[in-house]
Amino acid sequence: MPQRQEKYSRLFTSSLILTSPGIAVLFLLVILHLIVWQAALAAGVIILLGTGYILSSHYSHVEKLKEYITALRQLKGKDPLPGIPSAAGSFLYPELNLSLSRMAQERQQYRRQLEAVTEGNEAILSSLPDPLIMLGKKRQIIRGNPAAQAIFGDNITGRELSTILRNPGILSAVDSVENSSENISRFVEFKIHGRVERYMLARIARMNEQTWDGTRVIVSLHDQTAAKKVDQMRGDFIANASHELKTPLASLMGFIETLKGPAKDDPEAQQRFLNIMQDQSERMSHLVSDLLSLSRIELLEHTPPTGITDLNNIITKITEGLHTQIENKQITIRKDLSPDLENSIPVLGDAEALTQLFQNLLENAVKYGHKGTTVTIRGKAYGPGSQGMRRLGRPSVAIAIIDQGDGIPREHIPRLTERFYRVDAARSRELGGTGLGLAIVKHIVNRHRGVLTIDSEVGRGSTFTVYLPKAAMSEMNLPAWESSNLA
Amino acid sequence: MQNSNDHIVRSFDKELRTIHEIIIRMGGMAENQLAEAVDALVQRDSAKAELVRAEDAKIDLLEEELEAAVVQLIALRQPVANDLRAVISALKISSDLERIGDYAKNIAKRSIAINQMPPQKSVTSIMRMSKLVQEIVKDTLDAFSHSDKDRAIDVWHRDEEVDEMYTSLFRELLTYMMEDPRNIGACTHMLFIAKNIERMGDHATNIAETIYYLSTGHKLEGKRPKGDRTPFQILSTEEDDDDNSEVEI
Structure with a gap:
């Protein structure tokens, strides 16, 4: 009014x-x-x-x-x-x-x-595969792109750089770049330690002028793990493979020599030698395929799988596949799953890799279990607050494969997953082992950001427990191609 | 009045943050020193080993800086309750970190000596053990920077694995020495290196305990996991113990 x-x-x-x-x-x-x-x-x-x-x-x-x-x-x-x-x-x-x-x-x-321009810039920033961290005054993090958040967590904004990257080389480089009068950029190579090592190259650059959100220094990281791994693996492969292949190769050569010379006209001996030679060459081919899959897994180790897989399905398929061995040794397979896991065991993982993992563990359990005993597969889910949760830092599933065999003496346990480490070399060879099975298991578990524990009692048997990140039930609606992968 | 009160609290916070930051810097350096020292050993790189030796002085300097900051803070602010815990914990953690740095320096020193001798097979085992400890140290420092007591408890439990590993390495080295007496020189150095790494694990465990105390105000309950059995190790007799063990690989 x-x-x-x-x-x-x-x-x-x-x-x-x-x-x-x-x-x-x-x-x-x-x-x-x-x-x-x-x-x-x-x-x-x-x-x-x-x-x-x-x-x-x-x-x-x-x-x-x-x-x-x-x-x-x-x-x-x-x-x-x-x-x-x-x-x-x-x-x-x-x-x-x-x-x-x-x-x-x-x-x-x-x-x-x-708006289109800023949106475009934002899209470029967030689709960059390399982590980018924008720093303001006194190494305070203004923001990071999604790649940086994937590595260092979502809540990095506002924290000090050293809470996520402690490497002294980087910290001093950031300081010197921030305080310099000219626009310089510096490169620092460093390692992020942990279960899976990452080799990183950091480029630290100063902005011409402070941007609207206060960014003064940009740290961009480039993951060089794959390249370094290839380098390292080439060396490892040559060292391991040549040593392990030498033995069967030497025996093959010996037999060939015998077949050409003394056993030339002895069909009976020839037959026997050829059988041995076949065994030896099969062993070599096993070894080569194991080595190849190990190196493949190692290459993938730093990229955790994102798909969702049902372990129950996998385990059922493997036990079906091991049917003959199980019958021969009159072994009973007993499944002991907690009620919430009875229908399906959803985990975050790659179906192929997990099949290989449990194939190796179950094969071992059947191989080293005594005749007529039971192999138990025990599954348990760990929610927040429990021990399994603490191990992985998120809800997890623990699958334990329990055999009733000779057990493993305590001093061997920490070294079991070393490649070519054998508790009893002669026995392992006799059973057709390559010495790589558990190394493969360990690398697959590492790739899934899981944990493997080994628990053994001499004379009673061993328990191999794998903790894997649990997938939420709601995520279980698998796309069609994923379910066909399981089949 | 109001303003001056605000100011005092803010600068107190700032001092606490400085202390926190020094610890994280020290941690990062100690972590790096361990990695570099073992790299120097594995790659037989004496130049790198020298670098590690020189670098250790910086950790010591930081420790002094932290001590000064802590003393000043106690004298000026008379912290109580969780502030007091933070300050005391900082002091404890820094001395543990400084020890870890010292062990790394010692490893570097020994690796220079080992580099004068023919390559040793046991290096790979040392590398594995150091990776385990590296992981523990990293997780401890992460637990500290995120004040995550759950992770601290996990680390505390994992020290046992290091001890198991040390026992196994001890046996391996004794075997090498018995095989060929010419190995004794290098193997003895290796033995000390292994012991150093094992001690680093212990210090990380101490830090984990301190972190737990820092965030809860209570001591970690229960017996500290112990897996080092070398004091009872005799070579010729067969050990027949059948207590079970759980080792995380």
């Missing part, structure tokens, strides 16, 4: 001011007796009313324009433009409305372009 009053009083005063020269002239004419005062009064009122009418129309036009501009101001993002004010007409200045709305349209267009 007071607003309206104000409007009217403004209208009245301004009309009064505008008409005052006319009224003054009328007044003068009346004083000089040139016109009669009645006529002067009538003329004054007409002038006043006419001016008031023109002004009120002008004011309402201005009022509409003002509302229009306020509406434009409050426009956000992709809101549609408000319509051109037409109600009050364009009494005073017909083109004013048009030019104002044109300007608004242009403004909106610029805004969209700017």
